Amino acid sequence: MERREFLRKGTLTAGSVVAGHILARSGRAAGGGEPISYSANPAKLPQRAYGDTGERLSIIGFGGIVVSGVEQEHANRVVAGSVEKGVNYFDVAPTYGDAEIKLGPALEPYRKDVFLACKTTQRTKEGAAAELKESLRRLRTDHFDLYQLHAITDVQKDVDAAFGQGGAMEVFIEARKQGQVRYLGFSAHSEQAALTAMERYDFDSILFPVNFATFYEGGFGPRVIEAAQSKGVAILALKAMARQKWPADHPMRKQYPKCWYQPLTDRNEARLGLYFTLSQPTTAAIPPGDESLFQMALDMAMGFRPVSEKEEETLREIARSLNPVFARSSLPK
Numbered sequence: 253m254e255r256r257e258f259l260r261k262g263t264l265t266a267g268s269v270v271a272g273h274i275l276a277r278s279g280r281a282a283g284g285g286e287p288i289s290y291s292a293n294p295a296k297l298p299q300r301a302y303g304d305t306g307e308r309l310s311i312i313g314f315g316g317i318v319v320s321g322v323e324q325e326h327a328n329r330v331v332a333g334s335v336e337k338g339v340n341y342f343d344v345a346p347t348y349g350d351a352e353i354k355l356g357p358a359l360e361p362y363r364k365d366v367f368l369a370c371k372t373t374q375r376t377k378e379g380a381a382a383e384l385k386e387s388l389r390r391l392r393t394d395h396f397d398l399y400q401l402h403a404i405t406d407v408q409k410d411v412d413a414a415f416g417q418g419g420a421m422e423v424f425i426e427a428r429k430q431g432q433v434r435y436l437g438f439s440a441h442s443e444q445a446a447l448t449a450m451e452r453y454d455f456d457s458i459l460f461p462v463n464f465a466t467f468y469e470g471g472f473g474p475r476v477i478e479a480a481q482s483k484g485v486a487i488l489a490l491k492a493m494a495r496q497k498w499p500a501d502h503p504m505r506k507q508y509p510k511c512w513y514q515p516l517t518d519r520n521e522a523r524l525g526l527y528f529t530l531s532q533p534t535t536a537a538i539p540p541g542d543e544s545l546f547q548m549a550l551d552m553a554m555g556f557r558p559v560s561e562k563e564e565e566t567l568r569e570i571a572r573s574l575n576p577v578f579a580r581s582s583l584p585k
Contacts, residue, residue, distance in 0.1 A: 297338035297553055300535045302367070303456055303486035305435065307397070309341040309367055309536045312553045313488065316344025316351035317510055317541030324354060330543065331358035335366070337550055341536050343459070343488075344391070345371040345402055346383055348541075352390040360392050368393060369459075371402030371439060372420065375413040380420035384427060395431060399424060400459060401438035404445045411448050421453065439490070441578060446476045455485055461578055462489035462537070464528040465496060468571040470579030481533055489537040492529035493522050493545060496574040510541035513577045517545070523552045524559065524567055531558040 299308040314334050319327035342359060344351050352370075359366065370387045374380040388394065401420060404410035414420040427433045439459035440446040446460055458480050466472040480487050495514045498505055508515055516522040526549055529537045539549035559567070 295337060295554065297550070298556060299338075299340070301486075302435075302535050303484060305456065305486075307367060310339045311530055311536050311556065312339060312549055313341040313343050313369075313536045313538040314339050315348075315538045315541050315546070316342065316355045317348040318351075318543050318546050319354040319358065320349035320351040320510070320541070322354065322543075324357060327354040327358040331355070331362070334550070335362050337554075339550070340366045341369070342366055343369040343371075343398075343538055344387075345373075346387060347371075347373060347402070352387055356390050356392040363393055367397045369398035369400060369437075370396045371400040373402045375401075375410060375420050377418045377420060377422045380423040384423060384432065388432065396433045398435045398437055398457065399427065399433040400436070400457075401449070404438055404440045404449060405442045407445055407448050411445055411452065415452050437486075437488075440476075443472060443476050443580065447479055450479055450483055450485060454483075457486040457488055457535070459488040459490060459538075461491040461494070462487070462529045462532050462534055463491040463494050463577070464525055464567045465494070465571045465574045465576040466491070466578045467528075468568050469574055470576035472576070472578040472580045477533060487532070487534045489529045489532070489534045491577060492526045492537040493539055493549060494525075494577050495521070497577055499575075508540070508542050508545075511545075515540045515542065515545055519548065519552075521570065522548060524563055524570075526552055527556060527559045527563070528567055530556050 297310040297312055299310055301307070302309050314331070319330055342355065344355050346352060359368070368391065370391065372380050372383045372387075374383050384399065388396070401410070401414055404414070424433070424436050428436060435456035436453070437455050437457035437459060438449050440449065441461060446458060449455065450458065458476070460473070460476055462473055462477070467474060477487060491513070493516045495516045498514045502514065504517070516525045526537065526539075530553070539546045
């Protein structure tokens with residue numbers, strides 16, 4: 253049986269989402285067709301399968317922006333503490349300030365034991381090759397476990413350009429052959445761009461917003477999740493703890509400078525939002541870049557369980573009053 257067909261059948265039997273409704277409530281890892289593996293140490297994060305690669309990732313990933321702009325010693329402590337709690341999935345990009353520079357030394361002692369993902373916004377072969385080389389240098393590694401087209405939004409400007417002659421995908425494919433990267437993926441904030449990219453190439457994973465408000469109030473996300481499941485593409489989640497777009501002149505905006513959207517800060521709402529995302533067929537979720545919110549997500553994820561029907565109704569009610577960060581109506585035709 254072909255790899256993608258095998259994974260497609262496995263994920264569809266584990267659970268699906270249709271129009272934002274959760275169909276699986278068994279406590280199984282919706283993204284892998286198998287029970288979540290819990291550590292014998294309750295202080296360690298659960299893990300889920302990353303597609304059919306044999307890799308297992310912590311259900312909470314470390315977004316490199318957490319250590320952007322902090323002192324190196326502090327970055328070292330945050331990374332060490334995260335690894336101790338079971339985080340083995342780290343994601344970073346050159347566009348995250350000095351995150352690569354801080355994460356490289358902090359992660360170096362643990363590099364062989366973690367899954368390191370990086371990205372590029374470059375769409376040309378020349379630009380992507382230069383950025384890949386520089387990211388490897390900054391992160392003090394000879395390879396990335398996952399390399400991704402970063403923030404594809406426009407089909408023509410991003411997807412067509414990356415896949416065209418002299419485009420970034422030429423670098424991706426060659427880097428994989430040379431062992432500089434192991435798996436290939438992309439991140440997207442556009443349904444159409446995500447769907448188009450998955451038609452163009454057999455990617456290993458997609459990094460995409462999976463959020464209760466965008467599902468229920470924005471109608472944004474379910475189509476992409478269904479397509480990824482059908483193709484056997486692992487789903488890595490963004491925006492699990494997003495509440496909505498920042499209201500004008502909101503007094504808390506200065507408190508969260510690394511969040512371009514209003515995050516969920518009430519612990520109960522944040523738990524419901526995070527658990528909603530982890531109840532979908534996702535491998536892992538990357539919390540907001542604010543360190544306090546990242547630590548809260550780590551703590552809450554230790555006790556993860558699928559959301560109940562009552563909790564779903566609570567989330568739907570909350571969503572009705574929100575202006576979600578993404579909505580299908582906002583997408584280009």
